[in-house]
Amino acid sequence: MAEHPIQGLMNVTMDKIRQMADSNTIIGKPIKTDDGTTILPVSRISFGFASAGTDFDGKNAANKDLFGGGSGAGVNIQPVAFLVVKDGCVRTIQLSDGSNTIDRALTMLPELVDKVSALLKKEEKQGTAAPKAEE
Incomplete structure (x- = not known):
């Protein structure tokens, strides 16, 4: 059985979301300063996803394989805190x-x-x- 076109739309959209929102997005890459302090940014991620499609009327043989559809996603990345590591001590600096x-x-x-x-x-x-x- 052939894959329905809406599945292809959903797969492409979900792959793009995975690329945008990985674990490095939530806990960012460490920033090291000259005095030995390490700063780790912490972010909150939320996203929405929608996908829709329709098959055209199959009564006409010419329209039998026609499909219309679309999908989309939105991502919100909001920094919420920093973890500061210095001399073995960890501090949290909240931005909210x-x-x-x-x-x-x-x-x-x-x-x-x-x-x-x-x-x-x-x-x-x-x-x-x-x-x-x-x-």
Whole structure:
């Protein structure tokens, strides 16, 4: 059985969408700076797809194999954040509005962990560096 022409339209459109939206589009290629920082762009992708076709009236033998159709797709790529890796620490920089309290808390969490870790290390160094006074 021969492939219907609408299948060819759909296959071409889906192949083009695959070319546009691969994993490198969502998590972009790393950008390395001179100071050793690596920046990874993160994007949100949404797309729509439509395809339609019609066979012409088969009563007339001349119109028997005629087909009309079309397909199309739209892709929206929106950058939403950057992952910044420096000295083994990862930070998230969101580009969208962080008006949601949970989003803001999650965004600040890595920085908070880094600050608490630095504070604990500082206290440990002070405790071992300062000799205890004897009574």
